[in-house]
Amino acid sequence: MSITSGIQNQLKLRPRADDRTGQRSGAAGLPNKMTARGVKVFYGAKQALRGIDLDIQENRVLALIGPSGCGKSTFLRCLNRMNDTIEGCRVEGQIALDGEDVYGKAVDAVQLRARVGMVFQKPNPFPKSIYDNVAYGPRIHGLASGRDELDEVVQTSLKRAGLWAEVKDRLREPGTSLSGGQQQRLCIARAIAVSPEVILMDEPCSALDPIATAHIEELIDELRANYTIVIVTHNMQQAARVSQRTAFFHLGEMVECDDTEEIFTNPRDERTQGYITGRYG
Amino acid sequence: MQLTLLALILTLLTVIGFLIGRSRAAASVGGRVAELHSVPSYHGVYVALWAGLPALLLFLAWTASEGWLAMQLVLSALPERLTTGDGQSVALLKADILNLARDISTGREPDPLVAEAARRYAAFRDLADWSLLAVGASLAVAGLAWGRHRIGPDLRARPVVERVVRVVLVLCSLVAILTTVGIVLSLLFEALRFFTVVSPLDFLFGTHWSPQMAMRADQVGSSGSFGAIPLFAGTLLITVIAMAVAVPVGLMAAIYMSEYAGRGVRTWLKPALEILAGIPTVVYGFFAALTMAPFVRSVGEALGLDVSSESALAAGIVMGVMIIPFVSSLSDDVINAVPQSLRDGSYGLGATKSETIRQVVLPAALPGIVAAVMLAVSRAIGETMIVTMASGLTANLTANPLQAVTTVTTQIATLLVGDQEFDSPKTLSAFGLGLVLFLVTLCLNMVALRVVRTYREKYD
Numbered sequence: 001m002s003i004t005s006g007i008q009n010q011l012k013l014r015p016r017a018d019d020r021t022g023q024r025s026g027a028a029g030l031p032n033k034m035t036a037r038g039v040k041v042f043y044g045a046k047q048a049l050r051g052i053d054l055d056i057q058e059n060r061v062l063a064l065i066g067p068s069g070c071g072k073s074t075f076l077r078c079l080n081r082m083n084d085t086i087e088g089c090r091v092e093g094q095i096a097l098d099g100e101d102v103y104g105k106a107v108d109a110v111q112l113r114a115r116v117g118m119v120f121q122k123p124n125p126f127p128k129s130i131y132d133n134v135a136y137g138p139r140i141h142g143l144a145s146g147r148d149e150l151d152e153v154v155q156t157s158l159k160r161a162g163l164w165a166e167v168k169d170r171l172r173e174p175g176t177s178l179s180g181g182q183q184q185r186l187c188i189a190r191a192i193a194v195s196p197e198v199i200l201m202d203e204p205c206s207a208l209d210p211i212a213t214a215h216i217e218e219l220i221d222e223l224r225a226n227y228t229i230v231i232v233t234h235n236m237q238q239a240a241r242v243s244q245r246t247a248f249f250h251l252g253e254m255v256e257c258d259d260t261e262e263i264f265t266n267p268r269d270e271r272t273q274g275y276i277t278g279r280y281g
Numbered sequence: 282m283q284l285t286l287l288a289l290i291l292t293l294l295t296v297i298g299f300l301i302g303r304s305r306a307a308a309s310v311g312g313r314v315a316e317l318h319s320v321p322s323y324h325g326v327y328v329a330l331w332a333g334l335p336a337l338l339l340f341l342a343w344t345a346s347e348g349w350l351a352m353q354l355v356l357s358a359l360p361e362r363l364t365t366g367d368g369q370s371v372a373l374l375k376a377d378i379l380n381l382a383r384d385i386s387t388g389r390e391p392d393p394l395v396a397e398a399a400r401r402y403a404a405f406r407d408l409a410d411w412s413l414l415a416v417g418a419s420l421a422v423a424g425l426a427w428g429r430h431r432i433g434p435d436l437r438a439r440p441v442v443e444r445v446v447r448v449v450l451v452l453c454s455l456v457a458i459l460t461t462v463g464i465v466l467s468l469l470f471e472a473l474r475f476f477t478v479v480s481p482l483d484f485l486f487g488t489h490w491s492p493q494m495a496m497r498a499d500q501v502g503s504s505g506s507f508g509a510i511p512l513f514a515g516t517l518l519i520t521v522i523a524m525a526v527a528v529p530v531g532l533m534a535a536i537y538m539s540e541y542a543g544r545g546v547r548t549w550l551k552p553a554l555e556i557l558a559g560i561p562t563v564v565y566g567f568f569a570a571l572t573m574a575p576f577v578r579s580v581g582e583a584l585g586l587d588v589s590s591e592s593a594l595a596a597g598i599v600m601g602v603m604i605i606p607f608v609s610s611l612s613d614d615v616i617n618a619v620p621q622s623l624r625d626g627s628y629g630l631g632a633t634k635s636e637t638i639r640q641v642v643l644p645a646a647l648p649g650i651v652a653a654v655m656l657a658v659s660r661a662i663g664e665t666m667i668v669t670m671a672s673g674l675t676a677n678l679t680a681n682p683l684q685a686v687t688t689v690t691t692q693i694a695t696l697l698v699g700d701q702e703f704d705s706p707k708t709l710s711a712f713g714l715g716l717v718l719f720l721v722t723l724c725l726n727m728v729a730l731r732v733v734r735t736y737r738e739k740y741d
Contacts, residue, residue, distance in 0.1 A: 085628055087544070114631030124622040127645045136640065137630040187626065194630055 033058040033198060033228040034079060034116075039093035041074050041083065048074045050252040051093065056198070061220060061229045063239035063260065066249035067275065072232045075249070076200050079230065080116035081109040097198070114141055117196035121203040123183030125175030125190075130167050133175040133186055134158060137194035153193055161189035162219050181212020188219065192227075199223065201231040205238065217242050236276055240264055248272045283410040287340065287417050294421045295333040298428060302328030305432050319439035327438040330445055331428030336421040343413050351405045352378070355398045363394065378402055468719060471712035478706040479507045484713055486510065490676035492696060492707045507710050509717070511678040515686030519597045519668060520661045522682055526601025527657055531608025532650065538609070539616040540638055551613065558606040562666040569599035569671030581683060594682040596672035600664055607657045615649030616642060648733040655729030659722045665690040689714050 034056040041049040049071045056062050056079075064072040074083070081102060083089045095102050102112050114137070125133050134154045137143070144150040154171075158164040163185040167178070175186055184204060191199055201220070205213040220229060220242045233239050239246050240260060247257035248271070255269050267273045303325035310316040317324070352375060356364050363374060374395065381391055381399030391399075432438075476484070487508020534554060538547055574595035581588030588594075619642050627637040643650070665688075673685040674695055696711040 080629065082625065082629060085625070110631050110633050112631075113629055117631075118625075118629035120622060120625060120629070122622055124620070124626040126623060126626065126641050136627070136632075140630070140632050140636050140640070190626075190630065 030057040030060060032056060033098065035094075035096045036075070036078075037094045037096075039075065039078055039091065039095060041071070041078060041092075042090040043086070044088045048252055049078075052254045054247055054254055054257060056228060056230060057245065058228050059224055059226075060245060061224055061231060061243040063243035063246045064230065064232045064249060065234075065236060065239050065246060065275070066255075068234075070249040071252045072247075072249045073202050075254075076202055076230060076232050079198070079200055080113045080118055082113070082118060084109050114194050115196055116198040116200060117191035117194060119184070119187050119191055119199065119201045119204050122207050123180055123187050125178070125183050125186050128175060129172050130175050130178070130186060131171040134189050134193050137190060141194055143194065157189040157193040158186075160192050160223070161185045162215065162222075163189055179212070181208050181215055184208060184212065184216060185219065188216070188223075192223075196227065198228045198230065201229065203232050203234060206234060213238070236264070248275060250275070283414045284340075284344075287336075287414045290414075290418050291333055291336055291340075291421055294336075294418075294425055295329045298328040298330075298332035298425045299325040301425070301429055302326070302432060305429060306436075306438075309432060310434050316434050318435055318437055319442075323438040323442050324432050324436065326442045327436070328425060328428035328432065330442065331431075332421050332425035334445070335424050336417045339420055340413065340417055343409075343417075347406065347409050347413075351402055351409065354405060355402045358401070359394060359398055363392075382406070465719065468712055468716050471709060472716040475706060475709035475713040478709065479713070483507060484509055484710075485717075488678055490692075492692075492710050505706060507706065507713075509689070509714060511676040512687060512689045512692055512714065513717075514678055514680070515593065515672075515676070516662060516688040516690075518593050518680065518682060518686055519600065519672065519688055520658060522594060522597025523600035523604055523661045523664075524654070524658060526598055527604035527608050527661075528654055530601075531605045531653075531657075532612055534605065534609040535612035535616055536638060536643075539613050540634065540642070551610070554606050554609055556606075557603065558610075560603070562603065562664060563670075565599050565603050566666040566670035569595050569667050573599050574671050577683075586683060588683045589685045591671060591673040591675075591685040592683050593672055593686045596668045597682065599671060600661055600667050603664070603667065604657045604660055607660060608653050611653035611656065612646070612650050615646045615653065618649070619645045648735075652729050652733045655725055655732075659725055662688075662718065662722060662725075663690060665694050669694060689718050693718075 032055045036052050036054045036056075039049055039052040039054075040047065052071075052075055054075075064076065066072050077083045078091055078095060079102075081091075083091060091103060097112070097116065100107065102116075126136060128136070131154055134157050135144075135150055138150060138153050144153050155164065158167060163182060166182060167173075167186075170177075175183065178186060184207075188199075188204075205216050208216065217238065220231065223229060231239075231242065243260045245257065246260040246263040248255045248263065248267075248269070250271050255271050256263070256267065258268075263272065264276060267276065303321045305328075306317055306319075306321040306324035307314060314321060319327075355378060356375075364371065377391065377395055378399045379402075380386075381396060382403040484507050487506065488510045489506045489508045490511045491506040493505050538550055538554075542550060570591075574591055577592055577595045577598075578588045578590055581592075623641050623645055624637055627641045632640070668688045668691045672687065672691075674687050674691065675685045676687050676692075677684050679686065693711045693714050696708060696714075701708045
């Protein structure tokens, strides 16, 4: 059984959220939360992205797939201006959040990142207690006035991240004492705690075992109700399972972006076809 | 003379052994080196070891025992009236023999028997050296021949050489440890001699320091007093002042270098800061005494304060400046070792740079920073020259940084400067102070290590 037919089987077996709601998927269905037009990124003299146009729809999961070094993580990091922290990195083109240019003069990268949160490849809990890890964002942004409110925010975030039951008796223990999967859910809780509108996930499951991965994938599906999610993944089954739309990147270009089902069953471009059938990448 | 010759012969034979071993190993398999168990250079080292090592061991054993053996032989030939007596007279006799044998005048006409003994001693040593040369050289040649004989395709030269290398490494590390142990023991024994004269309680808890001992009963100021509390207090005061300067400045410099400075600035700033560590402490000392102390004094006077011309403040500030590079350089390394992923995590939540540094980077780097500070404290406690020059020798018991104080190390230096009798409590008290100093810095280092180990976050 080839990889493609495996994925196609999965798509058949698992009813798509869109099918359940009866809503027809497609670009016209939902408003765009973020839009990218002609995005080019340079690391020094090297060009990493060659003009990306992409729409990110509200309350959907968009998966970015493609071989290593194709620029999908770079693109993700443009969306909340994390590339600003890299020396020698230059971004051209336009990226808008709710119609407002995020690279515009009026936008502060710090405030932008509070609206567009990020979860990283490797779980990176701060060297603090579980509670303080989650409370970190609300504290620096002054989102909670008083102890009770902060407790409330922490509890809600941990519940949404599906971690509350496991950690509610050990909130004072260091975040690093958790298992890898728990740490990643802690990082998701930490991102949720600042009430972002968009959550960017850079291969969030690549350092996790299959069970922890399944946990996170379920979580992503639940989070979709409240947040817009962009996820970079190397795992095509994962893209098929969690996303509604998929964009395929190759050599710094966005080859095609369509409904996930379309991409995996009926790709228009040869390169996409080649990648998802495992011919390269 | 003979020993130099022997050293030359051994070196030569070792080199020859290496060359012979290497070429013979290759020749034994007709140049097809892959058929050898070990590569030819291991065979070379193998033969060289056989040539050099047994002879070297003989040389060490011989030189260690030769003098003692010669002395025993000579003494046994002397009449009993000379060799019996208390320990001191025998020691004197031995010293006379040694000096006469080396043609050093003892300052008095020697007993003809002793002069004869010295001649025999010298002759015996000469003979022994020549025979050592002969035996050592033959042993080296024999070893070389034996090693060469053993060479063949199946000789397992590599494991033998590796084992010898390992032993050499172990010996080297033992040298360092044994030296430390030796220093500590000598400190300990001298300190014990001091504590037989002055009670440890008086020393540790006395508040008056005046290390004088009477030579005559009616001497003025003959009451020696060895209460070391003023010294400990002075050391503490100056260390606290120094750390109050060095820790904030050093830490903030480290934060600037690792988090804010661009690559260009960093490449010259860090070495420039480290130049501070290369300035001799004497130079800091006269900077403190000639520039800082008058400055502190004039500022103090302008404020209407009574400032001594040699003040703890001046010495402490300059010492703090001296320590800045220790704190900044080590902290910089530690901060750089904090994984970028933690910073990204914080930025990803919309934290600003200073929030990230204060709440994520510094807590993560804390164990290393604590270690850096502890090291700096040890350094401050051990510093002598700046205090000697800028804060003086007056053992005041005061917490006022504008007064002159003195420190433990400064006192040790003054107590041992110049001609000293090594049986008076005045001199011996230096060893008591040294012991306390050693124990305190040892404890500090152990606490620092413990802190670092307990609170270290494991990043992979």
